[in-house]
Amino acid sequence: MNQNKIMTIYDIAQEANVSVATVSRVMTGSAKVSEEKREKVETLIRKYDFKPNALAKGLSETKSKILGIMVADIRNPFYATLFMECEKEAGKYGYSLILYNTLSNPDLEVTYLEKMISMRVEAVIKIGGRIDDVVTDMEYVEQVNKVANSIPIVITGKLDGADCYSVRIDAFQATDLVMEHLFSLGHTDIAMIGGSTDTQSTVERYMRYKQQLRRRGIQIRDEYMIHHDYYDDRGGYECMKNLLLLEDRPSAVIAVNDFTAVGAMRAMAEAGIRVPNDMSVISYDDTIMANIMIPKLTSVSYNYENFGQMIIETVLKAINGEEQPRLKTIISELSARDSCGPCTKK
Amino acid sequence: MNQNKIMTIYDIAQEANVSVATVSRVMTGSAKVSEEKREKVETLIRKYDFKPNALAKGLSETKSKILGIMVADIRNPFYATLFMECEKEAGKYGYSLILYNTLSNPDLEVTYLEKMISMRVEAVIKIGGRIDDVVTDMEYVEQVNKVANSIPIVITGKLDGADCYSVRIDAFQATDLVMEHLFSLGHTDIAMIGGSTDTQSTVERYMRYKQQLRRRGIQIRDEYMIHHDYYDDRGGYECMKNLLLLEDRPSAVIAVNDFTAVGAMRAMAEAGIRVPNDMSVISYDDTIMANIMIPKLTSVSYNYENFGQMIIETVLKAINGEEQPRLKTIISELSARDSCGPCTKK
């Protein structure tokens, strides 16, 4: 409440009758100090609970020990989980994370990038947002590259022409899991509710979905490929309503993420369709929502701990200027729960 | 990718043929500079996209422009939403937020507090966690006070003896809303699933719940007051299972938060009980989960934007050493949705 004077290395040095260099050496262990002086300094450090000023340290070492992380919406459990794992992993290496929430506002994104430069964050992590665009917005890429010019950037998407590292879910492999699961349950009339077709991840999922259908000799039906521009429950709800208008309804629905699945299930509930008895639902991300729905959702799962570790590993290597691949891939697993059942459609 | 040399105020000064003081004055507007020199400096700033080093600035001004925020679990939408609002509001005043996720690990809490001191964050915000204990752990309070000694702390709970500011939900008023809503629907056999009875918020809810029942002349039944130590869906599930074993079941259930309500609804679904036809459910927090459940949950809502603003307002005043109340209160509203209906119990 009262703003006590915070100690400095000088205060310690004075009271211990040594130079600041010696105190610094005791703190960091960067060089040997005689037993006698070390004792004296350590005692004072404990006595006053001295914590060195990280700003001065950062300034002198030109290392802030801070990472900047930008997410579109921290309320989305997918982002929150990934943030948590990144924070946990980065903490092991002494890094703190500044979190910026962009709400997909492009102006804010730029503002935040500039702030991060000012802060001298050692790297920028960008999760979600405009980093997965199919058609590259050159102006945006230039903005990003201007930053990447001085600070390494690690993204979870794929941004053509941008000078950054990617740690990214393999949407093909993930979709293979989904399709094989549905095939194994006897489904052939499968719809897919995608997100914005401007994003790589949606496009890639559709692509694999079609490949898989072709491979099995199942006809691809355009009316089963439906999408919305937002990855939320309202989008899923609207799409599902449209699917339910079809004369020949699908027996299974793939949703681009849990949010979308949740919305779709609401539309089904309203129409009196039971999951999975009448229709199966499967989605991607396996967030906390998958577990709380009734029935519990079958969803593609990513091992978020590994995901976070891979992001931080990439960050650290980039900071140290180590050579490494520009694109790394996350492999998915399937968390089979209660929302998929055998095909009951005749 | 390539770590370009980052410019300093000296580089600009040299190229502009002025002193660093002049550049600083142009950057901050702290004093007048002749039109001619200002032009020259501003041109160079734009040309090189110069961003002043925030660490140096922080060091020299002894103001980091960073706030530290500690939450128990950022995956919990309640915390995530509150964080988001704080971040949004703090951003207006030029502050960035370092987020630490404690997962309720006491060791981590201490580590993080120390880290924040080192970082010279201007204030600490602590949301959830061990800041709402009924029985005060003096050792913990001492830890907190050691920090509060040099940095203001704002918490969302109530920690007796701790030298910090509180911005806190009025559990009594919130519970009044809940009880009145249920009464107005004709419910009298009302159960309450609480969280840990070691926390103020649970104790206060029980207290008001009993007061309200007494006021209406309804007998208080111990078997309707059930609780679990964790504020999650598993706890809600177990508690509800026990409630369902009762011969005389309640007609309405109050859950301590949305997570708990979700768990309770799962237990109901498994027992074939329909919500709200057979039993009503109401909860606190009105997170995103309340909206995605089927049926949608009726839940106590907090106006998170105001909540965040009040926290940041308190933080800023504390930083500036302004006088202010130690305890501020958040008033709730009720978001009535589909999980409560008229009492059907005979």
Add this chain to the structure above:
DNA sequence: GATATGTATGAAAATGATTTCAGAGGAGTA
């Protein structure tokens, strides 16, 4: 005993900003 080697130490520089202080020069006044 003279020289080489090594270790502990402190003074001082560097990190990159802000701010204080003093001085230069111009304008206004008696």
Add this chain to the structure above:
DNA sequence: TACTCCTCTGAAATCATTTTCATACATATC
């Protein structure tokens, strides 16, 4: 003309660290 007053400017101090460099002293080597 001499004085004050004001504005603009830069040199230097400050913030709190780390790190380099030089030195003092002890030990080892021939």
